[in-house]
Amino acid sequence: MGLRRTFHRRVEAWIARRLPVSDSVTLNQSRIFILPSRQGMVLLLVAFVVLLLAINFESSLNYALGFWLVAMIWAAVHFTYRNLSGLTLKADRASLVQAGEAAEYHLKLDSDVDRYRGPLELIHDDWGLVTAVMDGEETDVSLSRETDRRGRHPLPRFRLESRYPFGLVVAWSHVELDLSAWAYPEPIDQDAHHQAGSDAGDATDDHFIHSGSEDFHALREYQAGDAMHRIHWPSFARDQLMVKAFVDYQAADEWLDWANYPSLMGEQRLAALSWQINQCLADDRPFGLRLPDREIPPGKGPAHTEQCRRALAEFGER
Template sequence: MARLTLGERWWRRLAMAPGTPLPQRRLFLLPTRFGLGWAVLVLLLLLFGINYQNTLAYVLAFWLFGLGVVALLRAWRNLLGVTPTLRLPQEVFAGGEARLGVVLAGGRPRTALELHGGGVSARLDLPEGQGEAVLALPAPRRGEQPLPRLRLETRWPLGLVRALAWLQSDERLLVYPRPLEEDEPEHRHAGAGLEATDFAGLRRAEPGDSPARLAWKQWSRTGVLAAKAFSLPPRQQLWLDYDACRGDPERRLSLLCARVLAHHRAGDRYGLRLPGVTLPQGEGPHQRRVALEALARFSPSGDRGAES
């Protein structure tokens, strides 16, 4: 196991795992620019009152100071005890977005909570003590990816301070290859069961559908994106072979990903052959999931990236 750097050890001490209420020792209070200006104003009023023995300056300075202390305590209490829970997306394809759900349970109403992580942000209120925010994280490449460190914070009620906590999960996000539609006729012929014959109707569009198969006129009329379905030879039994594909490793995996999706929709029995990995023939949602996971974890360098 690789040794953690000093910075990583420091972050592990600061951050906490989702699933437990935020304790006092993991909450941090940092002044905002507005809060610093507020403090300077209080100090100037106090100095003015001391220098000129001005009672009104004293009253205003201590009133602003007391208001700042109340705002600090309210911001701290607004975040204390919130329980964050992560909800991982079911399927993520490279080049798309991973919609990470963060469920926040506060036990009582909370106001103006903010989530930041992975370059995206979300804001939500908990009027009934519970709510969910969705972070659309970019997924530029396939494979297992660590979840970004999340920052949960609030500036409520006056924006003088930021009460914040860091969240770090050990769970990893599995990103499938980006489906790539085949253009060469020989590839279409090699994937028996993909040849379209008669038009059979419309179905809901799915990731990996060719733009040529989408019913654009239907979409313009109803606003629902559908794909054209054609009658296909039923229950083809075939093998999807990495060595039979052309191009660089990532393109081959993208082609195989598109074939897995197409054969699953057609109800075919198919197996998958990768260097060092053989997935027996099967069908159904389980076969689809196992095949996509094998493609996502596969290492072109020859290391075994998935279990058959």
């Protein structure tokens, strides 16, 4: 077992040097490997036996059969190689998900030649076998793998195979694209912990008021310059010159701050901030995010939410 692990590590290191990571990979003769499949090995064995019989018995028919079988193997190598040759794999986009959910990786397969390349198999332990049928100049492929933690989840090196059209040989290449999905922390309610700068009995005020014209607020004494239509005439009848004061209500910008959880460890703080984001979304409140290395101004909407969640996912990863 130790020798096998050592051998696999050395093979992986050799592949990494020969096939480096990139945003886009074009398959050519230096990246494509070909070997006979099980059926191809059986056919080669049969051809070898037939040729031995032809040599031994000097049979022209056996010669013809033996060379015909070898020609089939040669044709399979040629056509299967063409399925991968010139194919370009490009990193498109990857998803932002909650830790523990499945991340999606989207790739594009391009070709300068418009031809049918048959079914192509993308193989890795994380997603098993995904088949993409290349019939034209472009096709899209989606790969999925589970996330088990917060942070960056790069697309692993996978194996691309083709056995079309005869299944007698396998042409493959190892591909590693520079594409990463991100997982933001699973939300955890940490309100039971003491927050810095607040008392246990304090309540969050979601609004502030300023002078305006929308809602009646209170009566106040008349001041020079006040409009006549705002005079409170019932008070004037009691020899008190009062005017009606109006105010406008405006939603307060709520800041979700790393510093609000001094008693928590780093990952727990991120989980608490993730929970607060969900609460603001549920209440349709604008919010901003403050982290030690980043500050996102208050806002609302899907794009703002994704920006804040991505900031939590990327914290400490770059």
